[in-house]
Structures are given as structure tokens and as C-alpha cells.
Amino acid sequence: MDRMDRKVAIPGDLLSEDKGRSGEGTYVKDDKVYSLLYGIANYRDKINVIPLAGKYVPATGDNVIGIVKDVTFSNWIVDINSPYDGLLHISEFPKRIEMDEMQNYLRIGSSVMARVKDVDSTMKVELTLNDRRLGTLKTGRIIEISHTRVPRLIGKGGSMISMLKKELNCNIFVGQNGRIWVNGNEKEMDLALKTILIIEKEAHTNGLTDRIVEFLRTETSARS
Amino acid sequence: MEDKITFIKDGIRLDGRRVDEARPIKVEVGVLARADGSCYLEMGNNKVIAAVYGPREVHPRHLQEVSRAIVRYRYNMASFSVEERRRPGPDRRSYELSKVSREALSPVILTSYFPRSVIDIFVEVLQADAGTRTAGINAASVALADAGIPMKSLISSCAAGKVDDQIVLDPMKEEDNFGQADMPIAMTPGGEITLLQMDGHMTVEESHRAMELAMKGCRDIYNMQRKVLIDRYSQMENATRQEEAVI
Structure with missing residues (x-):
């Protein structure tokens, strides 16, 4: 990558006069593009600002590694290193299990490779294990x-x-x-x-x- | 007969500054390893440290908002920050300063990005010499950027005051305690005011002049805030350069 098309930006920095180039981590005010974040601005067709810090916000389709922090009557509550907890419903487990058996498969402290199935506007995060690449982690x-x-x-x-x-x-x-x-x-x-x-x-x-x-x-x- | 004490002699103030001169400022970013964002700032003899945590889960739960993040700001003075030991803990003054400082910063924070969460800002005053709220806001704004929180811009804050019937920038303790007026403001680099307070007496013209002077102070502070954030990154880049050179 050419050095010239990257630079450090802070929130409020003017990045471009062309509002069409507004990408991730930017906002448009008066037809001009400004940075929303403290990070590296990448000038391509669009201008994206990649943050240097920040919390993970789950998005549908992301693969995540979670740690079970609670077991309720039909869900595992999973910490996914984010302000929002993930919910893994019993029906999203690769095989059919009864509610009273949940503890036998995943208990508090267990680790899982999961995918974010859905995130709604109130940030309720639904996870799934229904994929060959996903599942529980026992070694490593x-x-x-x-x-x-x-x-x-x-x-x-x-x-x-x-x-x-x-x-x-x-x-x-x-x-x-x-x-x-x-x-x-x-x-x-x-x-x-x-x-x-x-x-x-x-x-x-x-x-x-x-x-x-x-x-x-x-x-x-x-x-x- | 004793001479009447004056604050300004030949355009020079008690601490040697001119009337439109602010105190020296020192900013450091990322000083706390366990906070998501942090900043240490000195404005003259004011020493403050700001820490930002979050967005994170809201406790107690009932404070949570469904569609946006809430912002909490705690301004606290250390018991050793003033000459006479101050009783520790919150008081009426620190409640008020927490509220106005929160309201100075929250207009630029994009809270809608993080529903049901909280952004916690803690400002500790380690040493006070008039203008701690402005120092706290300046530090908190840099700490928020360091935490990677999306904002429309930084916020810079500075005060102007009136002593000996003259408008001065950034009053220190003597001018604040025995002067005629004190007016702290906070603003975006675009010139939008997010905090405006005043105590004491000023005429309309004086308050306009004070406002303009304080805004000039804010713009200078903004340049310092910006510089420290930009330099921090280029420093990291140079450090790896040097490592390579050694190999």
C-alpha cells in the first residue's frame, strides 16, 4: 500500500470535500466528509477510518469465540468480549438436547466457536452453532x-x-x-x-x- | 501608606503572563493501562487525570436506555488537591460540575451507536489552581478519542475572567478568588458552544470580549489536543522503524 494514502485522523478532521467518498468511520456534514474516530484514514474510492481502539459490536454473520457465563432454562448466555452478551438457544446446538441436559454439553466457563445469527436494534445478539466449522472448544x-x-x-x-x-x-x-x-x-x-x-x-x-x-x-x- | 494591590501592572499579570495569554499546557494520552481510554493533562498548576470506560453494560440496570448509550461523568477533587485538606467525596459543587461537564461532552458523542450501554468518564483533580472543570473537559475529550468512541469532534474548554476591570484569559487561583468575574466555556473546533457559565459581574461588551478571548484559548487548546493524538501514533510508527533498523 502506498504511504501517501494513509494518515492519522482524529474525530472531526476534514477528510474530503466530496460527500460521495464517505466510508466507514466517517460522517457527512454540509456535503463534506469528516472523521468520526481516532484512527487511520485510508484513502481509496471511499475514505474509511480504521479505529485504533474500541469495543467489539456484534454484527450478523460474524464468527466469534464466546465463553458461557450463565445457563438459563433454554439459553446459554455467552460472553463475547463486547458490551452485549450473546444468547445461544438450545435449538441452535448442533444436536437435539433436552433442557435438563444443557449442563452436560456447555456449562459456565465453556468456550464455543459460534456465529452471530441475528442482532436486533436493541442489541439482542443471537448465536448459533449450526455449522460444521463451529462448535465447542475442548483443546487448544x-x-x-x-x-x-x-x-x-x-x-x-x-x-x-x-x-x-x-x-x-x-x-x-x-x-x-x-x-x-x-x-x-x-x-x-x-x-x-x-x-x-x-x-x-x-x-x-x-x-x-x-x-x-x-x-x-x-x-x-x-x-x- | 501601603500601595493598593493590583492584579495587572504594565499589562503583565501576577504570574508574568499577558492578559491574552493562557497558562502552559501539557497533555499525555494513554496513561492508564486498565482504562479503555485515558489522558493526563496539566494547565498551569492544575493537574487532572481522565479515564474512560466503555461502552459497557449498564449497572444499575434501570438507568439503561433502549436506543442509545448513556454518558456518566464523575468530576472528583482529591482531598490533597487544594491547600486546606478537602473533605473527600462528592459535594454540591462536584455534582454541578459533573452535570455541566457531561452536557459539554455528550453533544458530540454518537450515543446511538451503542444502545443499552454506558460510557463512563472519570475525572480526578490531583492539583487545583482555578479552571479545573475546563482542564477536566479537555482531558476527558482526549480520553474519549483514545477509547475509540465515535465523536463528531473533540471538545476544548477554556475560561476568561475579569480582574482590575480588564478581561483576561485563563485566570489562575488568585485572579479567580479575588477577581470580578469568571467565565468558563467549552466548544467544538467548529465554534459551537457546549458549555457557558459565568459568575461575577460583566457588562454586555465585556462578556462579548471575554467570550472571544476564551474561544481563542479553546482553539489553541484544540491544537494541543490534536497534536498529542497525532504524535502518539507517529511515535509508535517510528519506534517499529527503529526496531527494524537495529535488526
């Missing part, structure tokens, strides 16, 4: 990063994450809410967590993927 580790860094961890068209999976020989699931599940052998998981934390710290810099490849090469060669 979970790490939490800021959700604003998730796009960088995935990379353009998934370039970063597929590189990590290949180089680290680990299974990695990235939740849009900033929780990441890593599964592999102990040594590789250690390296994976270390790498993810570096990506979080340096998410706003250029040429990160190349540097991470380099980092992994030196780490793995040092070990063998």
Missing part, C-alpha cells in the same frame, strides 16, 4: 487481542492467516471479537501466541506480513 488455547487488529491478523484476502497456519502447523480460528483459538502441539502454540501478539502490537505498520515470515523463519531455524 484462546488468546485475546483488540478486535480492531483482527483484519490485520487475517490479512488481505486471508494472506496473513493462511501463512501462519502453514508455517506454524497449527489450527487457528479467528473470532471477529478479538478472541483467537489456537490448537497444535505445545511448542508451536507458544510460537503462535507470540507471533499473534507481535501482529497486534505492530498492526498499523507497513510490510508486516514479510516481517512476520522473516520472524518465523529465524524462530524455527533457531530451534532446529
Whole structure:
């Protein structure tokens, strides 16, 4: 990416005189585009401001990693690292279970890979496990990063994450809410967590993927 | 006979400032690791720290709004912030300042983005020297930006006062206590006023002049707030540059 088309913006900064270029994290006033957030303004066809901080707000279709915080008579209440709790209804569990058996499948503290099925205007968040890729997490580790860094961890068209999976020989699931599940052998998981934390710290810099490849090469060669 | 004490001599004030000169300002952002956003700010001898948490779940539940986030602002003076120890805890003055400061900031916050949640702002005055509410608002506004909360703009705040029948910018404690009037304002960089208070006596012309002077002060403060936020990021970028250079 060219350096010239990115810059730091603060709320209220004038970004463009052309209201048609208003993208995410911006607003239009008097036919001009202003920034809503403190973050990096990306100038493409549209101008988007990517925040440097902030809480995760669930959106329909997001994959998230949640931790069960309560069990009610037909729902699991799931913490999804957000101001809003997720509701996982018993009917969204991949197999049919009775209400009195709920505790046997997911109890307080259990982790799940789930998808946001629906979010209504009052921010009632419905989750589902009905997909082959989703389900409960029994092995591996979970790490939490800021959700604003998730796009960088995935990379353009998934370039970063597929590189990590290949180089680290680990299974990695990235939740849009900033929780990441890593599964592999102990040594590789250690390296994976270390790498993810570096990506979080340096998410706003250029040429990160190349540097991470380099980092992994030196780490793995040092070990063998 | 003793000379009459004057606040201004040859256009210079007790602390050496000119009448249209504000006190030096120092701003630091992201000073608290466990808050979502934070800011430490000094305006002359005022020292305040602001912390922002949220959006997060509302407790107690009945305060929650279905269609928007609520904003809570707590202004608190430390017991050691003034010369004579102040009784800790909220009092009538801090309730009022919390309310007006909240109302100074909430017009720019896009609360509709976060229904059923709360944005908590805590401002602690560590050292007071007149103008703590304006310092608190300036710090809180930077802390809100640091927390990644969507806002239409920052808010800057500054006071003007009247001593010796002259309008002065940013009065310090002596001028505030023994002066004739004090007028704190808060505004957006676009010039929209979100806070306007006054105590004391001013003529209509004087209040216009005071308003203009305070707005000039706000614009200078806005530039400081903006600079600290922009610099923080370029610093991070340079830091990684240097790391690379070392490798």
C-alpha cells in the first residue's frame, strides 16, 4: 500500500470535500466528509477510518469465540468480549438436547466457536452453532487481542492467516471479537501466541506480513 | 501608606503572563493501562487525570436506555488537591460540575451507536489552581478519542475572567478568588458552544470580549489536543522503524 494514502485522523478532521467518498468511520456534514474516530484514514474510492481502539459490536454473520457465563432454562448466555452478551438457544446446538441436559454439553466457563445469527436494534445478539466449522472448544488455547487488529491478523484476502497456519502447523480460528483459538502441539502454540501478539502490537505498520515470515523463519531455524 | 494591590501592572499579570495569554499546557494520552481510554493533562498548576470506560453494560440496570448509550461523568477533587485538606467525596459543587461537564461532552458523542450501554468518564483533580472543570473537559475529550468512541469532534474548554476591570484569559487561583468575574466555556473546533457559565459581574461588551478571548484559548487548546493524538501514533510508527533498523 502506498504511504501517501494513509494518515492519522482524529474525530472531526476534514477528510474530503466530496460527500460521495464517505466510508466507514466517517460522517457527512454540509456535503463534506469528516472523521468520526481516532484512527487511520485510508484513502481509496471511499475514505474509511480504521479505529485504533474500541469495543467489539456484534454484527450478523460474524464468527466469534464466546465463553458461557450463565445457563438459563433454554439459553446459554455467552460472553463475547463486547458490551452485549450473546444468547445461544438450545435449538441452535448442533444436536437435539433436552433442557435438563444443557449442563452436560456447555456449562459456565465453556468456550464455543459460534456465529452471530441475528442482532436486533436493541442489541439482542443471537448465536448459533449450526455449522460444521463451529462448535465447542475442548483443546487448544484462546488468546485475546483488540478486535480492531483482527483484519490485520487475517490479512488481505486471508494472506496473513493462511501463512501462519502453514508455517506454524497449527489450527487457528479467528473470532471477529478479538478472541483467537489456537490448537497444535505445545511448542508451536507458544510460537503462535507470540507471533499473534507481535501482529497486534505492530498492526498499523507497513510490510508486516514479510516481517512476520522473516520472524518465523529465524524462530524455527533457531530451534532446529 | 501601603500601595493598593493590583492584579495587572504594565499589562503583565501576577504570574508574568499577558492578559491574552493562557497558562502552559501539557497533555499525555494513554496513561492508564486498565482504562479503555485515558489522558493526563496539566494547565498551569492544575493537574487532572481522565479515564474512560466503555461502552459497557449498564449497572444499575434501570438507568439503561433502549436506543442509545448513556454518558456518566464523575468530576472528583482529591482531598490533597487544594491547600486546606478537602473533605473527600462528592459535594454540591462536584455534582454541578459533573452535570455541566457531561452536557459539554455528550453533544458530540454518537450515543446511538451503542444502545443499552454506558460510557463512563472519570475525572480526578490531583492539583487545583482555578479552571479545573475546563482542564477536566479537555482531558476527558482526549480520553474519549483514545477509547475509540465515535465523536463528531473533540471538545476544548477554556475560561476568561475579569480582574482590575480588564478581561483576561485563563485566570489562575488568585485572579479567580479575588477577581470580578469568571467565565468558563467549552466548544467544538467548529465554534459551537457546549458549555457557558459565568459568575461575577460583566457588562454586555465585556462578556462579548471575554467570550472571544476564551474561544481563542479553546482553539489553541484544540491544537494541543490534536497534536498529542497525532504524535502518539507517529511515535509508535517510528519506534517499529527503529526496531527494524537495529535488526
